[in-house]
Amino acid sequence: MSAANYQQYDQIAVIGLNHPPLNSLGHELRIAIDALLQKGQDDPSIKAIIVMSQLDVFCAGADIREFGLPAAAMEPNLRTLIEHFEVSKKPVIAAIQGICAGGGLELAMAAHYRVAQSNTEFAFPEVKLGLLPGAGGTQKLPRAIGVESAIKLMINGNFVKGSELANTNLIDCIVDGNFLAKSIEFAKSIIIEHKPLKRLRDMQLAHIDFSIELAYFLKPYYKNAAHYPAPIAIIDSVKDAITESYEIGLQHERERFIELSNTSTSRALRHAFFAPRACQKIPGISATTPKKKINxxxxxxxxxxxxxxxxxxxxxxxxxxxxxxxxxxxxxxxxxxxxxxxxxxxxxxxxxxxxxxxxxxxxxxxxxxxxxxxxxxxxxxxxxxxxxxxxxxxxxxxxxxxxxxxxxxxxxxxxxxxxxxxxxxxxxxxxxxxxxxxxxxxxxxxxxxxxxxxxxxxxxxxxxxxxxxxxxGVCDGFIGNRMLEHYGRMARILVEEGALPWDVDKALEEWGMGMGPFRVFDLVGNDVAWAVRKRRYIEKPHIRYGKVADEICLLGRFGQKTNKGWYHYEIGSRDPVPDPEVEKIIIAYRKEHGISPRDFTAEDIVKRCIFALINEGARILEEGIALRASDIDVVYLTGYGFPRFRGGPMKYADELGLGNVIDELNTLYQESGDPFWRPAKILEEYAAAGKSLN
Incomplete structure (x- = not known):
């Protein structure tokens, strides 16, 4: 079955996209669209060409199966296809229904006219992969819906209904009911009225003073804006749309797209996008494996x-x-x-x-x-x-x-x-x-x-x-909690040795964790972890757990539910307040156990806690408890507040380089004598073979 089909209605050619499930713009569909577009151009009886979908969606954008493969750039690539739309001597009308996103929206904006259903959903989700629209989207969208609206749509990556964009240059006509017939009727009106071939790229944006503060756009969407270069690149590209020619803006957009695609943030976000899909692939289980209906x-x-x-x-x-x-x-x-x-x-x-x-x-x-x-x-x-x-x-x-x-x-x-x-x-x-x-x-x-x-x-x-x-697989704590035990253990040892709970939390939160470990302990309940530690003291007496936490629990400081834990909480509030009483407890514990406190930098704190996750995660992979490294990353991205811009603990290890990770682990082992810090064998094997975990 062809990825697109061609039908003629009097003087109107209709190209129907038919590439399930989402009409993703893979090479097969691009070839089909381009060939049928040319067919319409070559037929003298055709006066206008409609591009629409035979599915419930217009086009969801690029084909993710081609990411990083040569097929993504093979001709006709998306930029070539867009150019062919724009230079068409006959009016090209995009008739849009369902979802129109990413490259699909860039293709629609290359048409001379656009009709859409009121419930059509438009989006540029590239920012969620650490990218910007790379085929003219940053240059055309401001011309289509206005500068501020375009920036907001591109930097949040969310969908907007067609009804909200009805009075913009993006949509020429809202069409509900009898979609094909009314789209053809619209195309005929263009022919009859000899309407010009409009191109969004030819519209001029007023040279306004672009003085709006960056934070105005970023604050609602990005807690760690400094770690997300794509939104800033989008705003810079929109500035080009205002101050430069379309051709120069397009060139700069492409340069920024390539630059962003090579950032660790984009690699991490793309990994975070694909990893949940890999989780569903289980050896020995397929679509034909019997399932029980749960009623x-x-x-x-x-x-x-x-x-x-x-x-x-x-x-x-x-x-x-x-x-x-x-x-x-x-x-x-x-x-x-x-x-x-x-x-x-x-x-x-x-x-x-x-x-x-x-x-x-x-x-x-x-x-x-x-x-x-x-x-x-x-x-x-x-x-x-x-x-x-x-x-x-x-x-x-x-x-x-x-x-x-x-x-x-x-x-x-x-x-x-x-x-x-x-x-x-x-x-x-x-x-x-x-x-x-x-x-x-x-x-x-x-x-x-x-x-x-x-x-x-x-x-x-x-x-x-x-x-x-x-x-x-079965082990004590499975994937998430088994790793969390050592993450929390290192956090508590840091406090015994010289840090304060709020110092540890601040360092890890600034690094990107959703919540520091001591805030988490208070949220979950310190008595919960205490019960587990009591069992650990018997089962694993050789492991150091950091018993200052027990002193906190012996005083009934179980966290938010008692309004005091590692922090103090005002009644009815969940806001943690550093508590001088906790500092006194910690100082007394150090004195009693002959511990001379030392200073820890934020980098020291992050290294101990995050490398604990990496090393234990590697052991979990080595033992076959997790099927793949990306599964471990999904657990931590989805359940433990690990920052998406770092891709998960195993992806972060890959970004650091496994050889560097091993060196740091060996240093921690030499400093502490704790056998936990000996690098997992799989790290050494992969590093020696020049392989990454993911």
Missing amino acids: SVGIIGAGTMGTGIAINFLNANIKTIILDQLPTALDASLEKINKYYQDSVKKLRLTTSQIENSLGNLKTSSRYEDLRDVDLVIEAAYEDLELKKSIFKILDQVTSKDTILATNTSTLDINEIAACVSQPEQVVGLHFFSPANIMKLLEVVRANSTSDTVIATAFSLAKQIGKLPVLS
């Missing part, structure tokens, strides 16, 4: 996590039973769910009828027998192995042999849990992240016996409830 789910535990998990399924219109032995816990859960939906109505996220439908799928119970017929059970009880094993023994007695049994444990051995049931192949880990109804990451943990059907079902279900699944 009903039971959730054991009506606490914060169980309640958040339930909301995901209610939002997806899946029948949900929350089970807890405590009536007060069930009442509290219902209250939280009702409040969530009330807030959703106030914020216009959901309608009243949608909420009624969701709540109609909810039941509560204190009887395990009520879970007999559900398709999936998710245990979200307290993080205690014996408790979880006892729950699974009960589930083995009351549920169907086809019921998938999942645990939400964040650290415990799922193989031990699976051993408690008669069909261990039905057991899987579904590790949601808190708050479970908001965080998109879902670690799908495969135990030794978990079947392919259960894994395939988990990945399909994750998509249904709006989560991003990443496969993990």
Whole structure:
């Protein structure tokens, strides 16, 4: 089947883009468009040419499968195709519906006229890949919709409805209903009225004084604007559109595009874009792998996590039973769910009828027998192995042999849990992240016996409830929390040795982390990590954990829930305030244990914490707990606030160079004597072979 087709309606040629699923402008489609455009040019009976889509989208932009490959530049490339549109002796009309983004929008702007449906969505998402529109977009969009509107659209990368752009030079006519017929009617009017061949590139922008502050544009979108060069390059290109000729502006735009594509930020953002797609590829599992349809789910535990998990399924219109032995816990859960939906109505996220439908799928119970017929059970009880094993023994007695049994444990051995049931192949880990109804990451943990059907079902279900699944093997903490343990451990050791909690947080937040570790500890609850450390002291007595944290917990400073932890919190506020009392506790601890404090630079702090993530991540990859390095990056980008402009801990290691990473790890080992800092073998093997992790 051709990527585009050609039909003639009297004097009008219609080129129909037909390259599923998104009409991406790969080489095949570019060739087809160019050939059919020429066909229309060569036919003397044709007086106008319409370019539209046979799909629900006009064109979503470049073909991501060609990124970095020679096919992306093969003729006709996008710039050549745009030139052929512009120099056409016959009017070219872009009839736009669905999505028109990136290169697709640049192609549409090369047409002489544009008609669009009111609900058509326009965007330049290149900025999200650390790039700018590279085929004239920065020069034409200001001419089409105005300078300020163009800058905002390009630097936020979000979609704008056609109805919002109706009175601009971008859209000549809004067409709703009978789209093809009305587009042809519009084309005929151009012929009859002998309208000129308009080109956006020929429009003149007034030489206004471009004095608007950069921060005015950047502040709403970029917390770490200094790390994102693309928005600044976009603004500079728009300045060229105002002050230079179109040809010079186009030349500068191309130079900036090439320069941006070679930045670490763009490499990181492109990696962050492709990595979630790679996560879905699991050896041995394909589109033909059988999946179980999940129509009903039971959730054991009506606490914060169980309640958040339930909301995901209610939002997806899946029948949900929350089970807890405590009536007060069930009442509290219902209250939280009702409040969530009330807030959703106030914020216009959901309608009243949608909420009624969701709540109609909810039941509560204190009887395990009520879970007999559900398709999936998710245990979200307290993080205690014996408790979880006892729950699974009960589930083995009351549920169907086809019921998938999942645990939400964040650290415990799922193989031990699976051993408690008669069909261990039905057991899987579904590790949601808190708050479970908001965080998109879902670690799908495969135990030794978990079947392919259960894994395939988990990945399909994750998509249904709006989560991003990443496969993990069984180990203590899986991918995310296993790495986090050493990240947090190094942060606490830094405090013992001379830093203060707010110094550590500031250094890491300025480096790009969404929240410093001590703010995270307070948010999650210091008692949670304390319970894990108590187990670690027994299981891993040789590892240094930084016990000043225990002193904080012994004083009942559990974080935000007690209004004091590593920080002080005013009642009703979540803003952390450095607390002199904490500093006194730390100083006393150092004195008691004979620790002479030393000074740490921000670079020292970042190096210890981030290199801890890299080294442990490499071990996880080496052991096969993660399928690929990019899966580890997805976990940290999606669930742990790792900065997207750095691409994830493993991508960051690649950017540094694995040889440099190994040198730094060896230095840390020599300074501390901590065997943790010995470089993971896979780092040394890859460095010796000249390979990168990703």
